[in-house]
Amino acid sequence: KAGVTQTPRYLIKTRGQQVTLSCSPISGHRSVSWYQQTPGQGLQFLFEYFSETQRNKGNFPGRFSGRQFSNSRSEMNVSTLELGDSALYLCASSGTGQGPYEQYFGPGTRLTVT
């Protein structure tokens, strides 16, 4: 099976702009979670989607949003970008939703805000 893929891999934006990141899960997986990774802060949970519904949400401002499509692909959007949003954004997919279950990560999108 193909692994989790993310596009784009690298992105440079300026403050105030918005950005959309995409994640394609492993075939058959129904859950997609998003994480922000910054040096020293580890992996901070953004949100999780399961069967097109947001199932969990982390402690991020409303500028961060996401959605999931019927084919389980997911997108996250960040509006009004700030310098502090520069980070590696990782998505992870997992299976049937009958937890607990293994999560598999994509390669990430490196976002730089200038």
Next chain:
Amino acid sequence: GENVEQHPSTLSVQEGDSAVIKCTYSDSASNYFPWYKQELGKRPQLIIDIRSNVGEKKDQRIAVTLNKTAKHFSLHITETQPEDSAVYFCAALNSGNTPLVFGKGTRLSVIA
């Protein structure tokens, strides 16, 4: 909600020695504890996991132990090799549809 503490934040060992990374969790209902390895510039990779009905699990040179009473779990790497150098993350999850919560990571350096 769940909180996961991981120690140490950095660890240096000589090649061939053992390395131990420890994590504690706060939610007694957590029942799944994976460990991820992230090499520089790469994605986190699941290397081993344990469920709450098991006390120990081994896979070649790596093992994980779980103490539910004390709410802590540990990763043990024996006969370390330079390719074990990476950042290791522990995590905990309560299968009641809550998200996976990660520790802040341990940077392991294996010195040849």
